Amino acid sequence: MTDMTQSQRDHRDMANAIAALSMDAVQRANSGHPGMPMGMADAATVLFSKFLKFDPSDPDWADRDRFILSAGHGSMLIYSLLHLTGYKAVTMKEIKNFRQLGSITAGHPEYGHVPGVETTTGPLGQGIANAVGFALAERHMNARYGDGLVDHHTYVIAGDGCLMEGISQEAISLAGHLGLNRLIVLWDDNNITIDGPVSLSDSTHQKKRFEACGWKVIEIDGHNPQQVASALRRARKSDKPTLIACKTTIGKGAPTKAGLNKAHGAPLGDDEIAGARAAIGWEHVPFHIPDHVYKLWKRPGRRGRKAHREWRSRLQASDHQADFERAMAGDLNGGWLDSFQDYKDRIAVEQPSLATRAASGKALGPLTEALTDMISGSADLEGSNKTKTPATSNEIQAGKYGGRYINYGIREHGMAAAMNGMALHGGILPYSGLFMVFMDYCRPSVRLAGLMQKRVIYVATHDSIGVGEDGPTHQPVEHLASLRSMPNVYTYRPADAVETAECWELAVQRSDAPSIMALTRQSVPAVRDDASKNWCERGGYVLRPGEGADDIILIGTGSEVHLCVEAAKRLQEEGISARVVSIPCMDVFMEQDANYITSVLGQSLPKVAVEAGVRQGWDALIGREGTFIGMDGFGASAPGAHLFVHFGITADAVYNAAKAKLNG
């Protein structure tokens, strides 16, 4: 080691600090993944010390480079880097409390828990797919605000698991298609998965695969700092997204476990750690970082602070400052509510019979015109989802990023993950369409949007057996229940054009959670004639009070609300007072206080609920004794109207159930 240059010694010490902290923290927690941080310490050191643009004193600086640890299990890599580069919140105490209750250093990097973590990772493939959204957001914001304000890169560290997950294919093919050359992925090419060598389960030639998808690929020794630096320089000049395949040794330095799956997901043990310390030349006790190493690691942040200051001057000199800051803060454009209220009032008077997907398309007109951050798209169902509006009709293409419509292709999962990335990047309010049944395809990304509390809106059309002829593969029956079960995810199912507009209004205002708009394929009659108050706001409300003291309560959502109205009218003719309740968002309704819920559902009145889905979840509203009219199995292929009759989801059925209830 004596023939090392100073620069080589510096690199070694900086990388060793990452490896040592990672080994030590995992050992102390008696849980975690030491192998990846040890294997990628060299590459990450080069990236953070020589390339990454960031300011530890302001982790949210809008024009920072984004770094995404797609291989989230290697979380000690990023925690070490954040600590060493001077992110104040990431103290040595937090490093020592790795994976403990209340620490910010969770098992996997969690967005919102710790500054410097751009997205929650761990579920494999999500990070690299988020990164496509980040990189696209950067280019779009660049097109809107110019090079002076938006000019950064998105860097990813991904592992073999990320590349094996199918979502990665959706992500890389979309990134290649869109020519996102600001996206640079460092692949930790260590040949190891949890079960053993990659060759147990995969023989993919990743270089050829990525090239087939329009990427530049550079293959290097991931432990050679010069090669890493050279590759990063070449990647930054590429006109394509770049994969840098870093050949590494997992758990580098560990005497008996390096290069093996044993180094992946468990503490190395004291002996192994001692051996690794000797092997990499790091003589310090656990959790001790010598001052000179801290000093070395402070440099990149200083560089970043300088760039940040220069950027701030440009921002302050820019005409765009106010709008840019508004967009990045996630604030909606001023005045939008006024124009949208006009639309709602108009539609309330008009009372169209309209599929709610069409009503959604109509509502999106004024909405996207007013809300300039809304970026639209569809998973190859633009005509069905009605997500494209006049204001968003300009399509985003490779090299042309100023548009507001994304052709996501038949990639629901990649789409949802990219939307997460855009929402996380800031400046964008992403929404996009798909058939509701295929929410299953993107569920892991939806869950992460909920966990990260990000505003992403899914336009899930064709929301029931109303799909009709396409049959049970395309008919959601359990999806309302399964989506409602997900914490911090809001599923709206409006009944008509007015409710659709109200639900959109709520979804765009809900800045801390994703929303799903469950919309019909088929036409539904208007049930509302007034939009002066957003009745959907509390999730459920009395749409139509009975005459006098109520005898029974009829409850519906979406396309089944009008069945309740029809049944109520018939009951009324017989002198039976039936209250009709609409529940456009059960998630929101169940969050209301007990008084409100009782004021809507009554104390002990008999109840009939109708929804063209499974019963699960409804007992919370109607009790075990309530009657539920819905689906108890999969749908069928036939015209939608026939199916509603076939499965007994009709106004007649509601009427009959009410009568039976009152007579029984």
Next chain:
Amino acid sequence: MTDMTQSQRDHRDMANAIAALSMDAVQRANSGHPGMPMGMADAATVLFSKFLKFDPSDPDWADRDRFILSAGHGSMLIYSLLHLTGYKAVTMKEIKNFRQLGSITAGHPEYGHVPGVETTTGPLGQGIANAVGFALAERHMNARYGDGLVDHHTYVIAGDGCLMEGISQEAISLAGHLGLNRLIVLWDDNNITIDGPVSLSDSTHQKKRFEACGWKVIEIDGHNPQQVASALRRARKSDKPTLIACKTTIGKGAPTKAGLNKAHGAPLGDDEIAGARAAIGWEHVPFHIPDHVYKLWKRPGRRGRKAHREWRSRLQASDHQADFERAMAGDLNGGWLDSFQDYKDRIAVEQPSLATRAASGKALGPLTEALTDMISGSADLEGSNKTKTPATSNEIQAGKYGGRYINYGIREHGMAAAMNGMALHGGILPYSGLFMVFMDYCRPSVRLAGLMQKRVIYVATHDSIGVGEDGPTHQPVEHLASLRSMPNVYTYRPADAVETAECWELAVQRSDAPSIMALTRQSVPAVRDDASKNWCERGGYVLRPGEGADDIILIGTGSEVHLCVEAAKRLQEEGISARVVSIPCMDVFMEQDANYITSVLGQSLPKVAVEAGVRQGWDALIGREGTFIGMDGFGASAPGAHLFVHFGITADAVYNAAKAKLNG
């Protein structure tokens, strides 16, 4: 056309019959997808008339080739083929009733509804991923029973959508890795998706991509019968799986819509159909097939019947006949229950404190030894899922298919879809492991297993916050609810080693539905000391009656059952009689008759339920007035035991809730 040879004329007429039936049926239904059947009529005609081994008089012949229409929206292609080749059930009346209620010709091809449809397709990418399971099953059965009994191919028609979905990457990389050269995919390379040209959303070089994944790729004109035949011949000789890229024109012949997305998913209209008839040279009225065309189409079936007869002779001469027929019928090996009862009795005496995933691993020992059709695997979590047993330890590899363990890699979706394919092929009872939270990654395939009523078993370990340090990304909280919401899918959550064995016993016996085994990471104490009766059979039961008349009922599942037992003991000390109910399978329990349910849950006794998941679904058992102890949001990163305390899921909490209930 006068210079055509007879063979060319025959091909033209045969292909035209498909195109005409497809146009006409879609037009009559006023719904459907004419473009793909018209574009792939030529290639499908060559495949079915010259290569495919099948016997229309016995669609279930075990050694038939499997044909999978992954692009399921083109369902009229397969219905036309089944009708023309003489599958009795597929009458002209059924063709005319395409997409109508009660017809067997559903919007998308549905397994079980119509003979000759091997798997339900429509959700894109599923068919090609099922096909990997079919092709693997064929090779495995071939290894078990020899060339004389098992020697067939798996053919797929896939579209651009199938190749864009991420699941296709998991499928093709797995197929390439395993060298499944009996798998041949005809890609309908028509450059069109629903929204327009593929170039709107994708630029992937599919040839390079497939080659990177270990496939042979042949590019042809999909309308040239000689090229199709030659490609199929080459593919059948390849030592790799083969993609035949068939360059085609969607809606071939339609005068203004051919080659455009307008031909994809809507009836062409009468004028366009008339024009297409003229263009392709088909002068017959709708739904009329001339006798000579029927005659041509009867030939391949005759060839198949002959091969079938010869095969039957070989079967009857084989020592394996009985076992082969048993396996293909999905019957379990004789005597298995006896050996398994021995195991259950032993474990009931032993009463180990054991993670239920470990208990599952133990139970799988005798089970896989007795049940020779069980094929094991894991999505790179063999050590965690405990799915590998002594009997299944031999791994399946390229060229060596006799093993019983599959390294699926980090491909949950591809794994679940491949298991569907294996179950559909017959002879195999597939089960495999993954972390429960990642059931979301494979949910679309799980849904199809439910819809198709196939026996596939998911070993979903790490089933709650008990996951611990890995944190909320890895902790299921809503998954029990969301999986229970799915029709015809059974989620088991056993409480200890005896219940785990009982649930396994039920899962392998449930031949008409998939089962999920939700299993703990962490150790749980034994709650059962007797295995003489399978108490899990009815989904829920009184585990521990109170002393005398019960005051309260404590209900739990899985790792929370023992909390109820502990609380009940403490209550008993105070003279309070608490009944403990275990619900190892809520899906099964809710199917029981009301008398049984009441006998377990009581009529109106106060109830406390505990499950380390969300409440959704529990109100059906405990009513709105019942107390539920569980999760109302995402988990956290910390040692599992700390989290149970942190989130208040403890015996103390159950005890306190019971006291509060009785005092309030």
